[in-house]
Amino acid sequence: MFTLIFLAALVVMVLTKLWLASRQIRHVARHRGAVPDRFADTITLSAHQKAADYTIARTKLSMIEVLTGAAVLVGFTMLGGLHALNQFWLQVFDGGGYFYGVALVASVALIGGLFDLPFSLYGQFVIEQRFGFNKMTFGLWLADLAKMAVVATVLGLPLLLAVLWLMDQAGTYWWLYAWLLWVGFSLLLQVIVPTFIAPLFNRFEPLADDSLRERIEALLRKCGFASKGLFVMDGSKRSAHGNAYFTGFGAAKRIVFFDTLLARLDGEEVEAVLAHELGHFKRRHVAKMMAVTFALSLVFLAVLGWLATREWFYTDLGVLPNFTTSNDALALVLFFLALPVFTFILGPLASQSSRKHEFEADEFAAHQTNAGHLVSALVKLYKDNASTLTPDPVYSAFYYSHPPAAQRIDRLLSYA
Numbered sequence: 001m002f003t004l005i006f007l008a009a010l011v012v013m014v015l016t017k018l019w020l021a022s023r024q025i026r027h028v029a030r031h032r033g034a035v036p037d038r039f040a041d042t043i044t045l046s047a048h049q050k051a052a053d054y055t056i057a058r059t060k061l062s063m064i065e066v067l068t069g070a071a072v073l074v075g076f077t078m079l080g081g082l083h084a085l086n087q088f089w090l091q092v093f094d095g096g097g098y099f100y101g102v103a104l105v106a107s108v109a110l111i112g113g114l115f116d117l118p119f120s121l122y123g124q125f126v127i128e129q130r131f132g133f134n135k136m137t138f139g140l141w142l143a144d145l146a147k148m149a150v151v152a153t154v155l156g157l158p159l160l161l162a163v164l165w166l167m168d169q170a171g172t173y174w175w176l177y178a179w180l181l182w183v184g185f186s187l188l189l190q191v192i193v194p195t196f197i198a199p200l201f202n203r204f205e206p207l208a209d210d211s212l213r214e215r216i217e218a219l220l221r222k223c224g225f226a227s228k229g230l231f232v233m234d235g236s237k238r239s240a241h242g243n244a245y246f247t248g249f250g251a252a253k254r255i256v257f258f259d260t261l262l263a264r265l266d267g268e269e270v271e272a273v274l275a276h277e278l279g280h281f282k283r284r285h286v287a288k289m290m291a292v293t294f295a296l297s298l299v300f301l302a303v304l305g306w307l308a309t310r311e312w313f314y315t316d317l318g319v320l321p322n323f324t325t326s327n328d329a330l331a332l333v334l335f336f337l338a339l340p341v342f343t344f345i346l347g348p349l350a351s352q353s354s355r356k357h358e359f360e361a362d363e364f365a366a367h368q369t370n371a372g373h374l375v376s377a378l379v380k381l382y383k384d385n386a387s388t389l390t391p392d393p394v395y396s397a398f399y400y401s402h403p404p405a406a407q408r409i410d411r412l413l414s415y416a
Contacts, residue, residue: 001312001316002312002313002317003078006077006316006338009341009342009344010074013341014066014070016344017062018067020392020394020398020399021066023394023395024059024391024392024395025059026392027391028056028388028392029056031052031390035389036389036390036406038405038406039382039389042376042379047383050131051386052388053131054127054131054386054388055391057127058123061119061127064119068119069115072111072115073338076318077319077334077337077338078318081111082318082319082333082334082337083319085104085108086104086319086322089103089104089107090322095324095325096324096326098161098164098165098168100325100329101164101326101328101332102157104333105160105329105332105333108337121141125141128239131386133240133386135237135239136238136239140237140238147201159181159182159185162181163181163332164332166181167326167331167332168326172305175301175302175304176298176301176302182297186293193247194247194254194256198247202235203233204231204232204233204256205232205234206229206230207230208232212267212270215267215270216255216270217230219274220278222368223275223368225278225281227246227253228253228254229255230257231254231255231256232257232262233256233257234259240260240384241260241385242263242381242384242385244258244274244277245277246277264381264384265380269376269377270377272369272370272371272373272374272377273365273377275364275365275374276364276365276374278361278364278365279360279362279363283357285360288357289353292353300335300339308328313331314334317334347398351397351398351399354402355400355402358403359403359411362374362408362411362415367415371412371413371415374412375412378409382405389404389406391404
């Protein structure tokens with residue numbers, strides 16, 4: 001019975017994603033020929049058409065990714081790929097143990113990653129290159145890949161071993177202790193990522209522009225916000241896209257600007273963008289999202305704790321459970337392979353919540369700075385990042401974490 005439920009959910013997910021993507025492609029292509037009236041004075045037709053072509057190219061690639069991901073998932077489950085891997089590692093490690101569990105999880109992650117690599121390469125060196133955004137060399141891409149693998153191993157291996165130990169030793173409520181471990185680990189990452197991990201990939205230098213720094217520090221004082229520093233990141237060595245963000249929390253909070261962003265915006269626009277980011281903190285959006293994430297992870301781990309003891313959970317997904325050794329690692333892998341099929345429907349709710357937060361942060365920025373400056377900054381970013389001004393309404397409602405350009409700017413102008 002669960003086999004039919006799983007396959008039906010998978011088909012619904014794949015068809016929905018393909019339908020949404022096809023809607024996006026048709027809608028963007030249909031409006032490619034004219035700049036929307038709202039942007040007619042600020043966006044040229046050639047820039048509008050570039051954004052349309054870029055959006056269509058990325059969306060077409062995503063459709064192939066959806067089909068490939070579904071095929072890989074079926075290969076792991078219904079076609080016996082995970083069962084074969086499980087039997088192989090059981091023989092290698094003579095019937096089980098923690099190293100068997102680590103090997104099983106790592107091999108599934110590695111195989112999934114190998115299927116993702118062609119899409120990463122094509123996206124970076126074909127699509128991004130075609131539209132003038134790629135600044136990476138192939139050597140830098142390989143170096144990043146190697147660094148990410150090392151970081152994932154250094155951080156992920158101890159966490160995985162700890163979870164497998166809890167599953168084996170902590171009894172019926174192991175999932176509760178695993179959840180507490182996960183919460184602690186996630187909070188720790190908020191401290192170590194900006195300080196130790198991010199510098200492995202990019203160079204961070206203190207903001208050198210004295211007038212801009214004074215403007216920003218005045219805004220921070222006005223908003224009652226303290227940070228560990230203002231930094232400029234060399235994003236231009238990888239991409240022509242621009243951005244700004246906050247990272248960390250408590251004493252580890254940092255404000256980071258891409259060098260590409262500072263090159264495009266004037267001081268008033270940078271201040272307005274920063275005020276928007278400050279709005280997320282002042283409205284406690286980060287804390288709210290983390291609380292929701294932690295609550296959902298507790299529910300998922302509790303469900304895993306129940307499913308791990310059900311034989312049908314394994315057999316109905318194409319895997320024969322272990323009868324002479326622990327099923328902990330097998331249950332862990334199988335659950336997280338199948339989970340996205342059933343949580344796909346939560347995507348629009350998360351997107352809607354995120355868009356609500358963006359509107360709230362815009363409102364905060366409009367009251368702390370000049371709404372017109374944020375509008376002009378956004379228009380420049382839409383143009384420079386080739387963001388389509390005419391997304392399909394259904395697609396954007398399902399996927400977009402930020403409001404579509406016209407909605408966002410209309411709301412900002414109403415604040416002004």
